[in-house]
Amino acid sequence: MSDSKPRQPKTITLEMLQKMFVNIFEKTDWNMTGEMLWGYFFTHHEPEALVKAKDLLVAQGYRFVDIYQLDEADDHGNRPWWLHVEKEETHTPATLDARNDELYQFAYDQGLDCYDGMDIGPIQEAEE
Template sequence: MFSSITEQGQWDLSQPLLWGYFFTDNDPNKLELAMPKIQAMGYSVVGIFQAEKEEENEPDLFYLHVEKPEIHNSKSLDKRNDEFYIFAYQNGLDSYDGMDVGPVAQ
């Protein structure tokens, strides 16, 4: 991930980028209960979104999207991911689903 960002010259990795993180659960209420805890850690809540279903009979799946401007390298991002896997487990969420990254809005 970091090498492709560097190779493509997309963003300056020495400056904060907007990192988005995603948690999932079949019960949106569980995600809502986790929101104040993640906000207390300095993250902004983007929202809770329902995933599109591939099959009509699939159970509902909801995403909690949070974000924060941060500077990461592969080691610090790995640590953050580990923290969020633990956060999801401790809060009874189905999963921590990963992250995305983009420029901080000016």
């Protein structure tokens, strides 16, 4: 008997990403044709699995940001642990959709509860 869990359904669609990009173009002055700082988020009910995932993602060129637990519970009364990594990348909706597919697969392969999506911001220049 296998204890493998079902694959997480893809909740971030290409259409959603296309709308997100339009919104960014309309509401910011960010240069989306250049590198931006992309944050990626994973959840799991135990932090140890996220530590292992962090090490694998860092080996793939992601920068570790944090592993943390929120103070408040989610809709199911759980308080999952979160892994936040980031990477400076240039994306279009199509390339971000492909990256999300990779990260959904990574979460599944690592037995994590969830790949929870991404955020974006401009790359901050280091203070002199």
